[in-house]
Amino acid sequence: MSVRPTVCPSPAPDLAAYDLLAPQLSGGKDSSVMLWSFMRTASAAGVMDRVTTYHASLGTLEWPAVTCEGTTYPSVSQLAAAQSAAQGIPAHRHVEVARPFSLLAEIASYGRFPRLGSPYCRKYAKESIISSAWTPMVRELRRQLGRPVRILKVMGLRADESRDRADRPAYRNVLTNGARIVDEWMPVQDWPTAAVLEWHQDAPVPHHWTYDSHPGAGDWKGTSRCSCSLCVFASKRDLVLAVARRPRLADLYAEVEAVRGDTFRPDWRIAELIEASRRPSAPDPGIICADDGTDMDVLEQQVRRALQQRPRKSVHLAAAQRRSACDGCT
Numbered sequence: 001m002s003v004r005p006t007v008c009p010s011p012a013p014d015l016a017a018y019d020l021l022a023p024q025l026s027g028g029k030d031s032s033v034m035l036w037s038f039m040r041t042a043s044a045a046g047v048m049d050r051v052t053t054y055h056a057s058l059g060t061l062e063w064p065a066v067t068c069e070g071t072t073y074p075s076v077s078q079l080a081a082a083q084s085a086a087q088g089i090p091a092h093r094h095v096e097v098a099r100p101f102s103l104l105a106e107i108a109s110y111g112r113f114p115r116l117g118s119p120y121c122r123k124y125a126k127e128s129i130i131s132s133a134w135t136p137m138v139r140e141l142r143r144q145l146g147r148p149v150r151i152l153k154v155m156g157l158r159a160d161e162s163r164d165r166a167d168r169p170a171y172r173n174v175l176t177n178g179a180r181i182v183d184e185w186m187p188v189q190d191w192p193t194a195a196v197l198e199w200h201q202d203a204p205v206p207h208h209w210t211y212d213s214h215p216g217a218g219d220w221k222g223t224s225r226c227s228c229s230l231c232v233f234a235s236k237r238d239l240v241l242a243v244a245r246r247p248r249l250a251d252l253y254a255e256v257e258a259v260r261g262d263t264f265r266p267d268w269r270i271a272e273l274i275e276a277s278r279r280p281s282a283p284d285p286g287i288i289c290a291d292d293g294t295d296m297d298v299l300e301q302q303v304r305r306a307l308q309q310r311p312r313k314s315v316h317l318a319a320a321q322r323r324s325a326c327d328g329c330t
């Protein structure tokens with residue numbers, strides 16, 4: 001397959017060549033360091049006014065805000081907005097997008113959980129919704145410029161996290177058509193995890209509470225990632241911790257699993273993870289989220305309504321782990 005050219009024929013982009021600079025913020029530790037590093041380059045290039053940050057919210061599925069001993073710790077979405085503001089980006093240039101129909105309801109409706117070979121969750125909940133958010137701007141600018149709009153999508157992915165991310169070119173084209181050229185850049189691809197954690201010691205915005213053994217601990221002994229609380233691509237430790245921290249959400253995943261007959265992962269049922277979280281050897285969750293807001297009620301209604309319909313896809317239980325085509329979201 002031929003490789004489509006990037007806007008700049010160089011290993012890294014010239015930011016001035018783009019009409020829109022679009023860092024994608026997950027609210028996690030890597031997106032924070034990515035934005036800091038990227039904004040230094042944008043400032044040197046004199047193009048800070050072309051930057052708009054984006055957060056594709058997973059709604060109730062992502063880690064919520066919690067209050068612990070009188071202190072409130074922000075949700076993933078709140079943290080993404082704070083990371084953007086901390087780098088001097090005005091509030092109107094931080095855009096949060098979300099699907100009204102939750103990813104878990106989509107999984108229930110589809111009938112199968114995402115797998116390494118078909119990580120449709122990322123496309124459904126993140127990529128396509130951000131791409132749609134660009135469409136009005138692309139239409140307008142395409143007319144004015146008389147050429148395709150050049151967009152640089154800036155990601156916080158790092159080589160340390162997976163083979164797939166290590167093998168991926170740091171700068172590449174992901175879409176070219178008559179209306180837009182979208183290139184992707186990973187400015188912190190070569191940052192080791194230790195360097196990221198060290199940077200966070202003086203970060204302008206504290207890291208998310210889920211990374212810690214309990215909110216406010218600052219010890220990085222919680223989950224290793226921070227996006228969907230129950231990510232089908234997360235490690236077993238992360239998942240055991242997550243189901244203990246969010247029992248009501250875990251029960252809803254278990255309901256989808258039981259009705260559809262597909263397993264949460266090829267190797268673990270969510271029901272097994274719930275059981276594992278109750279063993280004495282399980283990590284202490286540090287906090288248990290009540291998840292008693294109306295957003296959780298709405299999620300349950302959406303999911304149960306979807307489960308009453310026939311699934312769009314027949315279930316094949318994945319038999320074996322295949323090489324990663326997706327390793328989760330940052």
Ligand code: SF4
Pocket residue numbers: 114119121122125227228230231232233327328329
């Ligand atoms: S966090 Fe995991 S489950 Fe959620 S959208 Fe990303 S890859 Fe899919």
